[in-house]
Each structure stands twice: as structure tokens, then as C-alpha cells.
Amino acid sequence: MSVDVLYFAWVRERIGLPRERVETQAETVADLVAELTAREARYEAAFADPTALRVAVDQQLTDFDAPLAGAREVAFFPPMTGG
């Protein structure tokens, strides 16, 4: 399947792009992170500490165990600092 992967804040800066379309067989968010981390050093740098990251699938906050079946958009970012 193919999914849009979005990056925000320092995740975006480390990976060097705001979004990309990814072909993947990953079944969960964690699988997708493992696939990306294996790609290049810049992904490894961005995903080095998963506890420092948050994830949204189809614009809903979720966790790294979440399944990706049917997902169209996955976003990775640091803890939010709104308000």
C-alpha cells in the first residue's frame, strides 16, 4: 500500500522534508518507523528516541502499536507546544 507520511517541527528538519509518499507493507506504525529508520541516517536521527515522538494516523492522535490497514496519512512530530 502507499501512504502519505508527514513530518513536523524538528522531525521535519532532521528528515529534511515536510511530507512524502511511502510504499510500505508495514502493519503498524512501529513497523513503518522500523522501515524508515533502516533507510537512511537522517531517518535514524529523527526516530532515534520514540518516546520523544508523537504520531497521528489519519489526523487522530494514536500510538506506535496502531494498525496501518486502510490508513491514508501518518504524521510524526514532537510533543505539541500549543497555547
Add this chain to the structure above:
Amino acid sequence: MSVDVLYFAWVRERIGLPRERVETQAETVADLVAELTAREARYEAAFADPTALRVAVDQQLTDFDAPLAGAREVAFFPPMTGG
């Protein structure tokens, strides 16, 4: 001594005036209340339930035991409803 006595809200309405100058030998607020209550039915009506009243001496909230020595102004009113 003589003291200005002020009334607010329904205390003012029951007594029928907003302030008056009172000649008194009262040593405490409670003594003053007793003197006024003995005067006329309208004072008795206003002071019937002391727990429903608040008092300020020289514009500071206090209680019915407060001494009146040196006081210039005593005010009686119901619990406040500001805000």
C-alpha cells in the same frame, strides 16, 4: 461619644434611613445594637437576626464583639453580594 451609623440594602430599608448620628455609651458593636434595638420597632426588625448581619467599624469588616472606643463610623448591612 457620637458616632455615624450607616445602613445598607434591606437594613437601610427596614430602618428607613441611610445614616444617622448616634449619641451612645456603647463599648462594643453588640452594645450599640442593643441600644438601637430598644429604641423602636423598625430597629428591632432590622437587628432581629444578628447572624444575617455584617458590620464594619471605620470601614473595616469586623464582628459584633469589636470595641467602639475611638470609632467614627459603624455600618450595618447584610452579607455582601458583589461580583
Add this chain to the structure above:
Amino acid sequence: MQVRVQEEPFDMGGELAGFAHGRRDAGAVVTFSGLVRDDTGDLSHLEIEHYPGMTTTAIEGIASEAIRRWSLSDALVIHRYGRLAPGAPIMMVATAAPHRADAFAAAEFLMDYLKSRAPFWKKEVTSAGEAWVEAKAEDEDALDRW
């Protein structure tokens, strides 16, 4: 600190804009505005009586205590008296602090004390007659949390 006790209406929006303007030290500004509520739809107006000699001093005491306890950058209290129509602003407090928890706590403290310790009395005038608003036990109890 600014305390105003007045018969005239005031402009809530203008007060907030003025209060917040140019603050670089305070990231958090909280306001509370109290409006004349008409639950039953038959309120003609509210009459607010106050104790002129005591009101401003009492409010300044409450506001000074708030500034001291929460290290506020600033505080503002405006309270009206006289005749007020349904929906009209009765009073307003504003607090400014570096962090939101202080600004919120100080504004709630100010409101709790203004309710029960500032010398104002409200009378409701309806088509059925007039009645003094009674103080609520819960308003007195609210002071215990501070």
C-alpha cells in the same frame, strides 16, 4: 494595579486590549466579566448599592493580596453600581502573569473575595416586584480554598 468603582458602563473589550497591550513579561492574561443574567426573562433591571467610603479600599486590599500571592505582573478590577439592564456588564477582573496557572488562580481568588468581601448589594427588579439577592453559602465556602 488599577481599581475602578463607577456608575458608568465600561467597555470590556477596550479594557482587555489596554490591559494586555505591550506586555512582554506576561505570557498569560485572564479576564472574568460578570454580566446581568436574566434566567426567567422577566428581569427589568438590577440595582447595585455600595458603600462608597469602603468599596475602593476593600477591593484594593483584595487585589494587593492577589498580586502578592501569585507574583502577578498586574491586576485590574472594575465594578459598577446603580441601575443595570439585563445583559449589561456588572464588573470585570483581569490578571497578567508569566504563566497561566498564576493568572487563572489569581482571577478566581479575586472573584471569590469580591463576591463576599467587597461591599456591594444587588437587588433584582422584576414585573413581580423587588428582591435583594441573597448571599449563597457556597460563595462563603469558596473562600476556604485560598
Add this chain to the structure above:
Amino acid sequence: MQVRVQEEPFDMGGELAGFAHGRRDAGAVVTFSGLVRDDTGDLSHLEIEHYPGMTTTAIEGIASEAIRRWSLSDALVIHRYGRLAPGAPIMMVATAAPHRADAFAAAEFLMDYLKSRAPFWKKEVTSAGEAWVEAKAEDEDALDRW
């Protein structure tokens, strides 16, 4: 309920005036305004990034929850993104309720959730360089009280 996510500045005072205008059902209006704070005096500006597809939906979810929990008459949330100068308004919430305790609690709830659950990220730009603002453990902990 009104939720606005925008790059443009907004007029805090005008928003409060509009929000409170003509309310006869709500005696209590609370606002929180967040301003760009410059503690050290060397902040050039703040850059706020957000997640356009998710931001409005996430805030509407938080505001709906607040309205449900506290039976609010109304709620307003405005949050900016982009480049913000020191002292500029970042965001604002307003709540209206019959009684003050509900209006205060709902405004604090909204702020706590907007801090940690709405997809915004702040970067501080100073003469020394740029740095992403780190989320504070106390902001995450603040959610536990609701």
C-alpha cells in the same frame, strides 16, 4: 462554538466584546489570552508551525468536550501560526456560562488540552539562534486533573 486557526493577528478586545455581547443567559465570561513572552529580552520572534489538516478538528473536539462537561452557553478558540513578534497575541479562549465556576473550569480545561493535544509547535528565534520550545512534563501532568 467558534474555532479559528489563522496566520493573521486578531483583536482580543474586539473578540471579547463580540463574544459577550447580548448574552442574557450567561452571567460569567472568562477569557485567556496567550502573548509571546520575552523573558531574556533577546527574542526576535516566535515561529509557530501547525498541522493544517488536523488542527481545527482537534480543537473542535476539545471545545466540544468542554461544552459538554460544563454546560457552557458558548466557547471560542482562536490560535495563530506563523511568525509572531514579542508581546503579540498567540491565542485566546473564551467561555460563557451561567455561573463563574463553570466558566473558569472550562477555560482552564481548554488551555490544558490546547497546550498538549492541539498540533502546534513553537520555535524561538533569538540573536543566538533558533530552538524548538520543549514540552514541559507539568503541562502533560496538568491533563490528569480533568
